[in-house]
Structures are given as structure tokens and as C-alpha cells.
Amino acid sequence: MKNFKDMELAERAAMSPREARELFRAGQVLPTAGISAGYAQANLMIVPQELAFDVLLFAQRNPKSCPILGVLEAGQTSSELLAGGDIRTDVPKYLVYENGIKVAEPTDLGDYWRDDLVTFIVGCSFTFEAALMESGISVAHIDQGVNVPMYKTNRRSATAGAISGPMVVSMRPIPASQVADAVRITSRYPAVHGAPVHIGNPGELGIEDLAAPDFGDAVQIPEGSIPVFWACGVTPQAAVMESRPALAIGHAPGHMLITDIRDTEYQVP
Amino acid sequence: MKNFKDMELAERAAMSPREARELFRAGQVLPTAGISAGYAQANLMIVPQELAFDVLLFAQRNPKSCPILGVLEAGQTSSELLAGGDIRTDVPKYLVYENGIKVAEPTDLGDYWRDDLVTFIVGCSFTFEAALMESGISVAHIDQGVNVPMYKTNRRSATAGAISGPMVVSMRPIPASQVADAVRITSRYPAVHGAPVHIGNPGELGIEDLAAPDFGDAVQIPEGSIPVFWACGVTPQAAVMESRPALAIGHAPGHMLITDIRDTEYQVP
Numbered sequence: 359m360k361n362f363k364d365m366e367l368a369e370r371a372a373m374s375p376r377e378a379r380e381l382f383r384a385g386q387v388l389p390t391a392g393i394s395a396g397y398a399q400a401n402l403m404i405v406p407q408e409l410a411f412d413v414l415l416f417a418q419r420n421p422k423s424c425p426i427l428g429v430l431e432a433g434q435t436s437s438e439l440l441a442g443g444d445i446r447t448d449v450p451k452y453l454v455y456e457n458g459i460k461v462a463e464p465t466d467l468g469d470y471w472r473d474d475l476v477t478f479i480v481g482c483s484f485t486f487e488a489a490l491m492e493s494g495i496s497v498a499h500i501d502q503g504v505n506v507p508m509y510k511t512n513r514r515s516a517t518a519g520a521i522s523g524p525m526v527v528s529m530r531p532i533p534a535s536q537v538a539d540a541v542r543i544t545s546r547y548p549a550v551h552g553a554p555v556h557i558g559n560p561g562e563l564g565i566e567d568l569a570a571p572d573f574g575d576a577v578q579i580p581e582g583s584i585p586v587f588w589a590c591g592v593t594p595q596a597a598v599m600e601s602r603p604a605l606a607i608g609h610a611p612g613h614m615l616i617t618d619i620r621d622t623e624y625q626v627p
Numbered sequence: 628m629k630n631f632k633d634m635e636l637a638e639r640a641a642m643s644p645r646e647a648r649e650l651f652r653a654g655q656v657l658p659t660a661g662i663s664a665g666y667a668q669a670n671l672m673i674v675p676q677e678l679a680f681d682v683l684l685f686a687q688r689n690p691k692s693c694p695i696l697g698v699l700e701a702g703q704t705s706s707e708l709l710a711g712g713d714i715r716t717d718v719p720k721y722l723v724y725e726n727g728i729k730v731a732e733p734t735d736l737g738d739y740w741r742d743d744l745v746t747f748i749v750g751c752s753f754t755f756e757a758a759l760m761e762s763g764i765s766v767a768h769i770d771q772g773v774n775v776p777m778y779k780t781n782r783r784s785a786t787a788g789a790i791s792g793p794m795v796v797s798m799r800p801i802p803a804s805q806v807a808d809a810v811r812i813t814s815r816y817p818a819v820h821g822a823p824v825h826i827g828n829p830g831e832l833g834i835e836d837l838a839a840p841d842f843g844d845a846v847q848i849p850e851g852s853i854p855v856f857w858a859c860g861v862t863p864q865a866a867v868m869e870s871r872p873a874l875a876i877g878h879a880p881g882h883m884l885i886t887d888i889r890d891t892e893y894q895v896p
Contacts, residue, residue, distance in 0.1 A: 419698075
């Protein structure tokens with residue numbers, strides 16, 4: 359079996375999603391950025407059936423932060439988003455929460471899976487980063503080799519049943535002359551967060567220090583760049599945690615589900 | 628109190644949604660076409676909480692036929708879609724189904740309401756008809772003073788849990804020279820069914836006789852017009868009925884919820 363650690367970056371990028379998932383299923387663990395280039399990566403939110411309506415309604419009411427790419431119903435462990443795959447094993451690393459507290463970071467869900475669990479597969483802004491780069495807009499966290507910085511904001515998401523929480527945003531510093539282009543390009547990807555929710559003033563979102571993100575890593579902001587904020591797929595995880603369900607499972611930051619859907623399929627004209 | 632029957636058509640068109648809902652609440656009954664012009668009218672689907680996840684997932688998987696404008700959670704009877712209103716009384720006529728069989732057509736839900744009922748407010752193609760007419764495309768069923776014809780097709784909606792059924796379409800005959808315009812105009816209203824799902828060949832949808840719609844009324848097809856089919860908000864009702872829940876409630880055909888949201892708010896650039 360191949361090993362990610364022995365591969366050149368180009369080889370990782372050229373892997374099929376199915377091949378990448380098989381290596382994760384075999385227990386290899388690494389962040390998914392740069393693997394299977396051109397295929398959509400996704401956030402995970404797994405909750406018991408009794409909470410599933412509230413989570414789906416939360417997504418319906420907060421479509422910019424929670425674009426649903428697919429739902430695996432209770433008892434279902436695969437779908438056309440991960441053909442031949444298994445949601446319990448095919449993500450490199452998971453986070454398990456009990457009563458809102460993280461209790462484990464397993465590489466598969468064998469010890470935690472129950473047949474009443476419902477899986478929400480949520481779009482991720484990684485999908486539009488390739489389109490930004492193709493247009494000559496550099497993506498700082500990729501250039502700097504770190505995870506995208508994410509921040510809890512002072513804005514509340516729309517509540518749904520027991521689920522309520524802050525809007526979480528990801529931030530990319532964009533050269534002032536390219537901010538309009540970044541808006542235009544990302545607005546063509548409404549299924550993966552779409553246009554920015556805020557441009558230029560972190561204080562107004564209640565973000566005091568860009569160097570201290572709540573999730574992911576800090577990035578250096580190049581001279582002349584403006585911080586641009588997009589709604590983030592970690593938002594449903596943050597909200598579900600606030601409601602402290604007996605069990606909830608997400609992906610570990612940066613360790614996403616690699617789907618069989620091409621990024622371009624989420625582009626609108 | 629005003630009475631619809633004493634009003635000129637222009638007076639009905641000029642009523643505010645709130646005022647119209649008050650007359651329905653007081654027990655007046657008539658189809659809502661032409662009332663509160665410029666405001667979105669909507670389909671209703673009301674089910675017990677235990678079926679709510681399946682219905683919302685059905686809508687998520689069938690967005691063209693089931694565009695959700697809003698959801699009233701269990702115990703909730705109003706929202707910003709019907710400010711100051713009450714979903715149990717403000718629709719002119721309801722259909723009540725028990726085990727998939729229609730058992731009543733009440734003008735309010737006093738005898739049927741339960742606190743575990745969840746209400747889905749679903750977009751309706753009436754919303755784009757004004758835009759068609761403003762562009763000089765006449766709408767046959769309005770010209771002919773009847774309800775829009777609706778047909779069950781041979782296409783199945785995507786299944787969600789216990790909910791599965793045929794895609795239902797509405798049909799408008801459009802002059803051949805204006806079909807492209809009708810596509811262009813309605814595609815700007817994705818939240819209310821958007822572009823047509825089929826143009827010109829009813830047989831391919833399994834519709835044998837356009838003169839015998841499954842819901843609504845037949846329309847005369849003018850010489851030189853092509854039948855154009857849009858996904859219809861009756862689709863979730865048809866699907867829920869197939870699953871024969873103990874209780875389900877919809878609106879009576881043509882007797883819609885008049886919302887406070889302007890049609891134009893559902894238009895995209």
C-alpha cells in the first residue's frame with residue numbers, strides 16, 4: 359500500500375478521492391489540503407437521530423455557513439459522495455464530543471458508531487481556493503503551509519430548536535486591488551459558502567486579535583492586504599457543541615472528507 | 628369588516644397580506660390568486676415532529692420542487708413570513724389527511740392542531756407569474772380564470788427516510804417564440820421552483836392527457852404554444868401522502884398562504 363509520507367506533493371494531488379480515502383481507512387493520518395486536487399473536501403457533523411431535525415433546520419436557516427452537500431440517514435454509512443467508501447473510517451481524524459466536551463480524537467469511529475447516527479456532509483471553502491489561485495489571487499495560509507485561521511464572531515447564527523451558536527468565519531488576507539475579484543470569484547460557489555460575509559474590519563465581528571484564531575492557525579497578513587471573512591463550515595459544529603448533546607462527532611480541523619464531486623460542479627455561471 | 632365578495636379585483640390586489648390573512652382568519656374562503664399582488668404566496672405542509680426530519684431532508688434533496696421559504700417548529704404558529712398571523716387560521720382552506728386519506732377540508736385547524744406539528748412553508752410558482760406577465764408573456768390559466776393544471780409525472784423524487792413520491796409539475800402553455808424568455812425569466816427565481824424541468828413533450832413525463840390534470844384545472848392550449856413544465860410545490864404533499872402518516876395537513880389547491888415577503892425578494896440577478 360502507498361504511504362502519503364513517501365509521496366511527492368504532485369503525487370498526492372493526483373490521487374483519486376477513492377484512493378486517498380482507502381489510505382485514510384487503513385489508518386494513515388494527515389491533513390487533507392493538497393490531496394486529490396480538484397475534488398471537493400467537506401466538513402462532517404454526525405449526531406443522533408433525535409437531534410437530526412434541529413441540525414438540518416439549522417443548516418436550512420444558515421445556508422451560507424452550513425451548505426449541505428449530502429446527508430447520510432441513520433444506518434447509512436456511504437453515498438455517491440464517497441462511492442465505495444465508509445464514513446466511519448474514510449476521514450483521517452475525527453473529534454468525538456460527549457455532552458459538548460471533546461473526549462477523543464480517533465482515526466476511525468469503530469468504538470463510537472451507533473445505528474441511530476445521522477451524518478451531515480457540509481461544504482468547505484477549500485473548494486473555491488483553487489479558483490482563487492487560478493485567477494492569480496494567492497491564498498496566504500497555503501503559501502505559508504498552515505491551516506486556514508477561523509474565528510468565532512459576535513454574530514449569532516439563526517437558532518433552530520436546541521441548536522444555537524456563533525457564526526464562525528474563515529479569514530484570508532487579500533491584496534486590496536484583488537478584493538473585488540475575490541468576491542466575484544467566490545460568489546460563484548454558493549454551495550461552498552459563496553461570497554464573503556465581511557471585508558476589512560475584524561473588530562466589527564468581535565474579533566480582537568487576528569493572530570489568535572479560535573480554530574486553525576494564524577497567518578501573516580502581507581503589507582497592503584485586507585482581511586476578508588467567509589462563513590465557515592465549522593459553524594454547525596460550534597453550535598451543536600453549545601447544545602451539549604450526549605454524543606456528536608465532527609472531523610478534526612483540516613482533516614476533511616474528500617468527496618468524489620469535482621470542485622467545478624459547485625460553480626454556478 | 629371587509630368582504631372579498633364586495634371588492635373589485637383591483638381592491639383585492641391592493642390589500643396588504645396582513646389584511647388578507649385577517650379576512651381568511653375570520654372565515655372568508657376563496658382562492659388566493661390575485662390577492663395582495665406582489666407578495667409571495669406559498670404551499671403548506673404540516674406534519675408531526677416525528678416525520679419532520681424526513682420532510683426537511685426530502686426538501687433538501689428535491690430543491691426544485693420543494694424550495695423551503697420557512698419552517699415553524701413544533702409549538703410555533705407564526706413567524707416573520709406571516710407577521711402577527713397564525714398558521715392555524717390564516718389560510719383560506721386546508722386539507723387534512725389521516726393515514727394518507729383526505730378526511731376534511733376545514734377553514735381553520737382548531738379541531739386538528741397539536742403542539743407537536745411542524746409547518747413547512749414551500750415556495751410557489753405563482754411568484755414568477757407576475758414577472759412573466761410583465762415581460763409580455765401571458766399566463767393561460769390566469770387569462771382563462773382557472774387554477775394552474777398540475778400533473779403527477781413518471782419521475783420519482785429523491786427519497787428521504789419514509790418519504791417518497793412522484794415529481795409533480797405545473798404546466799403553462801407558452802408561445803414558441805417566448806419559451807426561451809420564459810426559461811430566462813423563471814431561472815431568476817430559484818427559490819420558487821426556478822427554470823422549467825421539461826419543455827414540450829408531456830409523454831416523456833408520463834403525462835398522457837394534458838386535458839386531465841391530477842390537480843387544478845385543465846387549460847386551453849393556444850395554437851402555436853408549447854407546454855412548459857415547472858417543478859411544483861404540491862410534490863411534498865404527494866410524497867407525504869404516499870407514506871400515509873397518521874396526520875398530515877396541507878393547503879387546499881389554489882388556497883395558499885399569503886406571506887409578507889415581496890416576490891422580488893426571491894429574484895436573483
